[in-house]
Amino acid sequence: MSAVDLKGLLAGAGDEHERWARTINPQFVRVLRTIGFDRTWASADGAYLYDTDGNRYLDMLGGFGMYNVGRNNPRIRAALIEALELETPGSVQLGVTALPGLLAEALLARAPSRLERVLFTSTGTEAIEAALKLGRAATKRTRVLSVDHGFHGLTLGALSANGNPEFTARFGPLLPGFDRVPFGDLDALEQELRSEDVALFLVEPIQGKGVHLPPAGYLEGAQALCRKYGTLFCVDEVQTGFGRTGTMFAFEHWGLEPDLVPVAKSLSGGYVPVGALMMSRAVHSAVYDSMENAVSHGSTFAPNELAMAAGLATLHELDERNLVAQSARLGERLLELTRPLVEEFDVVREVRGLGLMWAIEFGEPEKSGRLSWRMIEKMQPGLFAQLVAAPLFAKHKILSQVAGHRMAVLKALPPLVLSDEDVDYFVDALSATIKQAQRMPTSLTRFALTAAGIR
Numbered sequence: 001m002s003a004v005d006l007k008g009l010l011a012g013a014g015d016e017h018e019r020w021a022r023t024i025n026p027q028f029v030r031v032l033r034t035i036g037f038d039r040t041w042a043s044a045d046g047a048y049l050y051d052t053d054g055n056r057y058l059d060m061l062g063g064f065g066m067y068n069v070g071r072n073n074p075r076i077r078a079a080l081i082e083a084l085e086l087e088t089p090g091s092v093q094l095g096v097t098a099l100p101g102l103l104a105e106a107l108l109a110r111a112p113s114r115l116e117r118v119l120f121t122s123t124g125t126e127a128i129e130a131a132l133k134l135g136r137a138a139t140k141r142t143r144v145l146s147v148d149h150g151f152h153g154l155t156l157g158a159l160s161a162n163g164n165p166e167f168t169a170r171f172g173p174l175l176p177g178f179d180r181v182p183f184g185d186l187d188a189l190e191q192e193l194r195s196e197d198v199a200l201f202l203v204e205p206i207q208g209k210g211v212h213l214p215p216a217g218y219l220e221g222a223q224a225l226c227r228k229y230g231t232l233f234c235v236d237e238v239q240t241g242f243g244r245t246g247t248m249f250a251f252e253h254w255g256l257e258p259d260l261v262p263v264a265k266s267l268s269g270g271y272v273p274v275g276a277l278m279m280s281r282a283v284h285s286a287v288y289d290s291m292e293n294a295v296s297h298g299s300t301f302a303p304n305e306l307a308m309a310a311g312l313a314t315l316h317e318l319d320e321r322n323l324v325a326q327s328a329r330l331g332e333r334l335l336e337l338t339r340p341l342v343e344e345f346d347v348v349r350e351v352r353g354l355g356l357m358w359a360i361e362f363g364e365p366e367k368s369g370r371l372s373w374r375m376i377e378k379m380q381p382g383l384f385a386q387l388v389a390a391p392l393f394a395k396h397k398i399l400s401q402v403a404g405h406r407m408a409v410l411k412a413l414p415p416l417v418l419s420d421e422d423v424d425y426f427v428d429a430l431s432a433t434i435k436q437a438q439r440m441p442t443s444l445t446r447f448a449l450t451a452a453g454i455r
Contacts, residue, residue, distance in 0.1 A: 016040060035386065036394050044071035047415045047422055049399060057393075058422055060400040060412040065208075065239045065357075068266035068327075069317045070417040076269035079313035080306055088305050099308035106315050107263075107278060110248050114257040117284035120303035121275040124238035124264030125153025128202070130277040130297055131260045132157045135200035135232045137296070138286035145192055145231070146202045147183040149209055152236055161202050164209065166405040183207060184215040189222055193229040200232040200260065205250040208239045209404040211352055211359035211411055219254045226259075232283065234260035238275070239357075242266045243318055243416055246328030246355030253354070259283055269314040274307035323416040330418055331355040337427040344431070347373070347384070347438045356416055360430070362388075362408040369438060381406040387437045388430070396429035 013019070017038055021029040032038040039051045047070060049057040059071065069076065089097055104118035119134070121127045132144055146152065146161040153159065154167060160175040162168050181188040183203075192198060201222060206213050219235075226233040235258040240250035242263070247253055249261070260283060264275030287296050301307075318324055331353060338351045338360060349363035362384050364373045376383050385402045388410050392398040403411035414422075 035390050037399075046070040046072075046417045047419070055397055057397045057399050058414075058426060060398055060414045060426060062413045062415050063270060064265070064401075065244060065413040066265045066268070067270045067415045068242050068244060069269050069314055069321075069323065070415045071270060073269050073317060075317055076271055076310055076313045079309045080271060083305055083309035090305050091301070091303070097305065099305055099312070100303035103303070103308045103311045103315075104276075106312060107276060110315070111261065111278055112257045114259070114280050115261060115278040116281040117279050119277045119279070119284075119297065120307070121264070121277065121299055122273045122302045122307070123153075123275050124262060125155045125158045126299060126302070127238065127262030127264055127275040127277045128152045128158040128161070128236065129155060131200065131202065131234050131262050131279075132161070133297060134277070134279065134283060134287045135234065135260060138283045139199040139230065139232060141197050141199035141231075142177045143198045144178050144200055144202060145189070145198050146178070146180050147204075147207075148180050149183060149207055149212070150180075150202070150204055150236070151208050151239075152202065152204075153238075164405070183212065184218050186218060186221045186225065190225050190229075193225055193231050196229050196231075198229070198231045200234045201226050202234045202236060204236045204240065205254070205256075206240055206245065206354060206357060210361070210407055210409050211357055211403060213352060213354060214254075219251070219256055223256055223258070232259040234258060234262070237261050238264045239413070242314070243324035243327045244355055244357050244413070246324065246331050248318075248324055250354070267314055268307065268310045269317070272304075272307045272310045273301075274311050275302070276311075318416075321417070327355040327416045330416075330420070330423055331358065333420065334358055334412075334423050334427070337423065338430070341431060341434065345434050345438055348434065353412075356412070356414055356418065358412045359403055360410050362410075365438070377408075382408040384408045384437065385410045388433050391433045391436065392429060396425075396433065398426060398429055 017029050041049060042052045043050045047059050049059050100120060107118055108115060119130055121130055136142055144161055146163060148163040150161065150163040152161045157175060159168055159171060160178040163180050168174060179192060181192055203222065205219060223233045235251045235256060237249050237251065242248065245253065251258060259280045261278040263278065267276065268274045288294060335351065335353055341348045341360065342351060346365035346367050347362050347369065348360060350361045352359055364370060373384065382402065385408045389400050389402055392400055401411050403409035
């Protein structure tokens, strides 16, 4: 009996965009073709992607922050191969194996002492769902508080905490008991917590949509208010964790000790889906309080041996290559080189970030180009950022992303294996592209019309 011939299947696959449109999502393929991102990808390595024409692209998107240790990391791959060759028993279900405990131990060793238990999931949104479910059970309260413009995921529970109408509007009614407050507003938070019926306050330490950092004292104040009113403090580290912001977890920048910490994305090294919810012993004990409740929450594939091996190898890689410190150093360099763009270009409003979580925000110029800006904004708010992202990709071979719906913000979440030369190249290309886009040439205006769906 022969194994499936993946190499042969790929060699004879034909037009992958046509097949994707026919079998998976035609609208997504339309988007790629409209903005010129419909490349046929051949391979990837570290911070680079390669298309079938042999062109190399600098990856400033990083799989939405999934590839902290680089694409196709050979040491993560070796760990997965070794795990397969060991023929471990896998998910016994009515039994335990060694790898999950080893990964849980490794995660908790990198976290504050308040966090003493781990529940494994397959994705970030599953980790959020677990936090919502366990938080309600532990406190015997039903309300959940999150913040405006927070993300957290797209399954129904996570979506109910999501603070972005473009994701939530079409899928109501959402779950009851969910409310939001403005990000950075401690008075509004306390007003909601004062009733002492909020199970948990869910917040990203840095908002992924737009890369918005918290005001000074906000997260520390939020934690103190949660302690005061008996609410669990849940810090969503799905995107910010594992070195992204220059510390292992972003909450370390503010000396926080959360009760619940969902993680995922880069924990897998980009190979195998894996997420986790780290929590305090008090939360865990309040839910898993008897043998009868020993399986109060779980998921068939979480934990599984390959996911656990990938997680252990990823943590080892972060340590061995000192990638957390590298993220801090390169992040400072990126900010140092891009902050002057605010003064150089009338259309640049702000450059912000922490570690290798970075964004540049555009706004209506005060001098020349105001009419062109308003015309483009009238077509679709935030479209100018796409006028930067598209030429960066087509001309400079840099993959980046617009930070959110109707936001004139370009965002970068590159692999932490980026080099100083990569940062310099990105900054030079970004400067040249903004200079061109600010003049609003005919070609870009035509692209804007196409991207906005006006032809």
